[in-house]
Amino acid sequence: MPDILFKTDEFVFSYRVAGICMQNGRVLLQKPTNDAGYAFPGGHVALGETNAETLVREFREEIGAQIAVRDLKWVAEIFFPWGDKPCHQICLYYLVDILTPEIPKEGSFIAKERLEGRGFDLEFHWVPFDRLHEIEVYPANAGELLGRLNAGVQHFVYKEDVPDK
Secondary structure, three states: OOEOEEEOOOOEEEEEEEEEOEEOOEEEEEEEOOOOOEEOOEEEOEOOOOHHHHHHHHHHHHHOOOEEEEEEEEEEEEEEEEOOEEEEEEEEEEEEEEOOOOOOOOOEEEOOOOOOOOOOOEEEEEEEHHHHHHOOEEOOOHHHHHOOHHHOOEEEEEEOOOOOO
């Protein structure tokens, strides 16, 4: 089924889910090899797919991991440039546990599969919580949000400058 990702001549709408995976004082983040920005692992929800099914599929495809999807933690309305167009993204963030013992528990590693139609790979990094402020991470308030994970489901709006259309 197609991803829930709509592109017009004027804007992009994206429905994404992401996993918050933490262990040993670190959080797992992904970044394209051609970019400095980090994000929580996940991907676009396919039509007819549940959020949990999307996370299971994305972690399996990208790093070969089986995961357990736990609690919904963040509901995000994100506005950012998608190339030369403004993008409005809804992203739901869930706690996840990696069940596959072969997945590295520290350092970094490259995704199993190259992103379709793109000339770069995805790197995965276990980033210490106390170093999040040193990197470009999306959402920019990730460190603050991680510090409040026990506060229940949190909603936030994140806006970057977007091109005028």
